[in-house]
Amino acid sequence: MFFKGLHKKEEIVIFSSDRDENLEEIYDYIKNISKIENKTKALEEVEKLVQLIIDKHTEYTEIQDNDKKNDTEYELENAKQDINLLINILKDLERHIEEKNVEDYEIDNIENRIGELDIYWSKNIQKLFYDEVKELKDYGNNLLRKAIIEFHLNNINNSLTDSIPSISSVERIIRTLTEAEEFFIKNNMINDDLQNKIRKGKERSAWSRARKKLNEAEVAEAGQNIKKTEKLRAEAKVLIKQDWKLVFPNEEPPNIIV
Numbered sequence: 001m002f003f004k005g006l007h008k009k010e011e012i013v014i015f016s017s018d019r020d021e022n023l024e025e026i027y028d029y030i031k032n033i034s035k036i037e038n039k040t041k042a043l044e045e046v047e048k049l050v051q052l053i054i055d056k057h058t059e060y061t062e063i064q065d066n067d068k069k070n071d072t073e074y075e076l077e078n079a080k081q082d083i084n085l086l087i088n089i090l091k092d093l094e095r096h097i098e099e100k101n102v103e104d105y106e107i108d109n110i111e112n113r114i115g116e117l118d119i120y121w122s123k124n125i126q127k128l129f130y131d132e133v134k135e136l137k138d139y140g141n142n143l144l145r146k147a148i149i150e151f152h153l154n155n156i157n158n159s160l161t162d163s164i165p166s167i168s169s170v171e172r173i174i175r176t177l178t179e180a181e182e183f184f185i186k187n188n189m190i191n192d193d194l195q196n197k198i199r200k201g202k203e204r205s206a207w208s209r210a211r212k213k214l215n216e217a218e219v220a221e222a223g224q225n226i227k228k229t230e231k232l233r234a235e236a237k238v239l240i241k242q243d244w245k246l247v248f249p250n251e252e253p254p255n256i257i258v
Contacts, residue, residue, distance in 0.1 A: 075125050079118070083129070083136065086113055090140050093147055102151040107144065114140040149189075152180035156194065159201030164208035167243070173205045174247055206247040210240035210256065233257075 030049065093110055096102050118126050118133050126133070155176040164170055181198050184190040213236035220228040237256040244253035 072124075075122055076128075079121055079125050079129055082117060083132065086117055086136060086140065089113060090143055093143055097143070097147055097150050100150060100154055102147045102154065104151065107147055107151060110140065110144055110147075114144065148183070152176075152183050156180050156197050156201060160197065160204065164205055167209065170205045170208060170243055170246065174202060177201050177205075202247050206243045206253075207240065209243055210236040213239060214256070 032045070089110060093102070093106065096106065114137055117137065118129065121129075159173050159177055162169075162173070164173065177198050181190070181195075184194055213232045217229045217232035217236065220232060233256060240256055241253045244251065
């Protein structure tokens with residue numbers, strides 16, 4: 001708010017840029033002063049006005065300080081809750097690593113939680129919890145790396161035993177094995193044992209549908225059903241060509257004698 005006083009015939013003319021409710025009392029007081037012709041009386045009222053403004057300002061400052069205090073306490077409580085939540089989530093992850101039961105969605109969720117732990121806090125709260133947050137993030141990132149390693153190892157081992165009922169299962173296994181291989185190569189962790197397991201997992205996936213047809217053909221042959229045997233082996237030959245090219249696009253598929 002700004003005031004401009006023009007002295008003319010002992011009258012004070014007031015201009016105001018702010019007429020909200022919080023200033024209404026002061027504004028009315030000023031209008032009354034402008035109507036007083038006696039200078040001494042007007043000065044007394046001006047002194048009262050100054051005191052009124054000081055009181056209002058003090059009251060406003062106390063309210064603001066109280067609001068800031070409440071906001072800070074609220075922020076502190078929220079920050080503590082965020083930290084405790086992440087600690088509990090990391091404890092669950094640690095248990096899942098030990099149980100060899102890490103899921104991809106869990107990894108993504110924790111990675112986001114670690115990265116976003118303090119980004120929405122105020123600078124003062126970030127400064128207050130800096131050391132604690134740094135230690136927790138370092139611990140979380142180290143644990144997350146272990147979880148990713150365990151996740152890929154589980155996928156490799158599962159590819160050697162999981163059932164493969166459909167072509168979508170083949171695609172899923174190949175995708176997870178490729179991701180695992182790329183991860184271990186990128187992090188200089190690949191070795192002969194991992195490469196052999198990945199190769200066996202891919203070959204098993206490529207053979208899965210054709211192998212099922214060949215097994216059925218053996219049953220038909222044992223029952224001396226020649227036509228069905230030939231039909232099933234022909235289907236197996238088509239399937240191994242399709243699936244081998246899917247898994248090993250640069251290799252020739254094995255030959256099945258019909």
